[in-house]
Amino acid sequence: MSSTRAERRALAKSGIPRAEDLSQPYPKRLLKRPLFWLSVVMLVVYATLLVLLYRQVVPDQQVPGGRVVGLGTEAIPIAAKYAALTVIPLTVAFLWADRFRPQRFWVWLMTFGWGACVATFVSAQINTWAAGHLSIVGDGDPATGPRAAIYVAPFVEEASKATVLFWLAILMRYQWVSRLTGIVLAGLSGAAFAFVENILYYGRAYRYAAQTFGEVSPMEALQALAFQRGLLTFFGHPLFTAMTGIGLAIALRSKSKVVRVVAPLAGYCCAALLHMLFNTTASLAEGSMLLIIYFGVALPLVALLVVFIVRQEFREGRLIRERLIDYVRVGWLPADDPARLSRLRTRFKALWHAVFLGPATFLATIRMQRAATELAYLRDAMARGLIDQAGLAREKALLATIRTVRPAAVIAPVGRAAYPRLRRRAQQAAPAFPPPTYPGPAGIGGYYPAPNYPGQNPPAPTAPGGVPVAGLAPLGQTATQYSTVDPNWKPPEG
Template sequence: MSVQASHGDVDRRRARRRNGLPVPRRGDLARRLLTNPMLWLTVAAFVLFIVCGVLMWYQMVPDREVPGGTLIGLGTDVIPLVARYAAYSLVPITLLYFWADRWRPVYVWARVAFWLVALGWGAFVSTFLSAQINTWAASHLAVMGDGDPASSARAAVFVAPFVEESTKATILFFIAILLRYRWVNRLSGIILAGLSGAGFAFTENILYYGRAYRYAAQTFGQQDPDQVLQEIFFLRGVMTPFAHPLFTMCAGIGLAVAVRAKSKLFRVLAPLIGFLAAALLHMMFNASSTLVQGPQLLLLWGGALLLLASAIGFIVRQLFREGRSVRARLEDYVRAGWLREEDAVAVSRLRTRMRALWHALWRGPRSFWSTIVLQVSLTELAYLRDSLTRGLVDQAGVDREHELLGVVERHRPLAVVTPTGRAPYPRLRGRRRPVEQWAPPSYPGPAGLGGSWPAPPGPAQPLGQTATTYSEVDPRWKPPSS
């Protein structure tokens, strides 16, 4: 029996790996962490980021001796200044994407790992590879002598869009292949693609700002370096900080559609169409910024803002759409009697989820942790049900389904599902002053009921009319007659 059970366990683990489902890991916390492939993939990604960052630093920052003279770099004194200007555009965009990533069925540390990997890939790997390929392509497209004056724009219009969009989107394909079970909706593609584009824009802005500042500083007395830096910051960091994230979002949407599609044709065409759309938008942006000047440039900028508003509206629409989808899938379990009706309603509303976490936080760490586990498990259960109905997961998904239902029932007693009323805030009781205790008065005192003076010794005096003694009166007495 034990041999058969072990063989059955091995088969179940293989089936889960084949479907991309999480495989249960046994042992203590250290063993579970060391056997987690996501941890090692994240470590390998960060090592790659460091290598590309160091190579790009030595290529761009210090002055280098080249045949024919000295190639002036950005300089170590300029990097902190221009990095601060580049961060002004990076921070609000990344915070917006962090806020929009609300429906991923993973814990906080796994979600942060996804964010940092996508952001770091765009900032270091994609920028480094794009710089090498663009430089090589520009050298082959250049016209020597008094040739075509537009040769400097050829690489920016015809080469850079395809190179940069392909390098930025590469991390999306890696995540979709290795962790496709966590790619649950279109928001997943939008968030990861936008973060990769934001990281690329951050490093590219550092290069542009640094070159402009260093060139202005080298031309003594002609231009103020700070003024030049502020002008280019206004053009790139204020007017068009959304360009690279917006382009890469097209590739992310196409890949997200492919991951959740049943048709093999869609799985091939959707990523290709998304990538071509991203490259086409990038090409139009580079061509307009290079060749168009004056009022027409403002008109193009207005069109870019309209495109940005459409993208934001699409993201907000997807947030509400995912809530309705999660509720519809969880109601399947409610009708089967495996979940309660309040589970489908509470987990499908972002505001209710946040209020539940806030209430659980004041109930103690155990309640807070149980609430997190319950919300993540129910969200994963909804998307697992969607994968089962789409045919993306085979019978191995049923085993994971039963496992998630067991996790929900174990954590339900301590979790907050539907918060009601105010959160159980701790009562801040001030220090009370002691109240002086007076001795109870003797009852009744000479001052009457509740008197403060003790009554004389002896029997207690009667109360009411019986306490009054009247003298005898002649019964024949009457008022005198007139």
């Protein structure tokens, strides 16, 4: 077996990506990526499941013995607008948290699409089937209504949302460098699931209010439900799925086989338990008890997750700085790089300065920051024993990338960015005056100063070559010149 084949097998075993051949055009390199074709296939699957879910819940369905009223085409656009008010801020917040080692766009897209299309479709089928069986067993007892929401939905929905996390962990375990990665991807899947679920709930409330005669209009019913689900309890699904993401991230960054098995299972069980408690409270608790659980349990859990994310941001910055210092000690990086490349504020300021210096500088700055971050996490994985000698080749490639892009990248931004200046309108030039002469034309003053006048006494100084020096004409009595007097002149006679 050749060394090249052995190296490829070692890289594949560790999950380390191979360096691309940049000499080839980008479309050709894109078509050779397996993840690109996987993304195309998954997008087709997402679209298919979304259409099937639409046909299942939107139009009215004829069933034996009657008709099941659907959501209707009128309610879907209105419900989608209100559901977007929740999912957009959540998505931006999770992407903002993933700043040290942001994932590729296709990873975010696949995760969001899975939660919105696959997880919702699978959960709708299983939950509907389970609710029907539990209702039949209960002989129509109203107490059997919450059973599916309490005992079935938490496990089904958390499993369907978290499945994409396990697939991504298998395909790109090298990119799972921190617990922030698990929280961000899990949060995106949970937010997308909540987005589609809210559309179904809002549309159902709108259609029900439109078909019943009461004091509440369809818009008022939709807005009341949107206030409860979209504002008061918007954190539900992202919070639950984040537990699975944290457990999976712990497993991927641990060398222990026991931790690699137990941590994801513990995270999933924690997510299902929180989901079960949430559904139980929403189904059974009322009045003051509901307020106590909301303010005493739910909001503190959200606050703890936010504090955990903020602490992880600082922790990742320290990790990058400490690992890059290892390369400073051996002379492979300048002494100032660890501090500059581990501070989010400095990194963002460098990108902001690079924006106004041209596309080449901006791309070089992005490549510089990504290469330095990946180098730090690679060093940490090698120190933990997660990656063997196969990481040395990737380490050399990252160091070569840093040396190549450093001259064009912005690393230590100083002062203000090079903002483009608005061009002022050119002012109209003043009209040109004729050159000064001595003693000048008729009138007071004439043109002063003036060059030398022939015959003046004393003569004005001249420059080399005999050229009169302007502005040095004589002043006073010597400057006065009189015309010749005609002695025969006399006043005209009467």
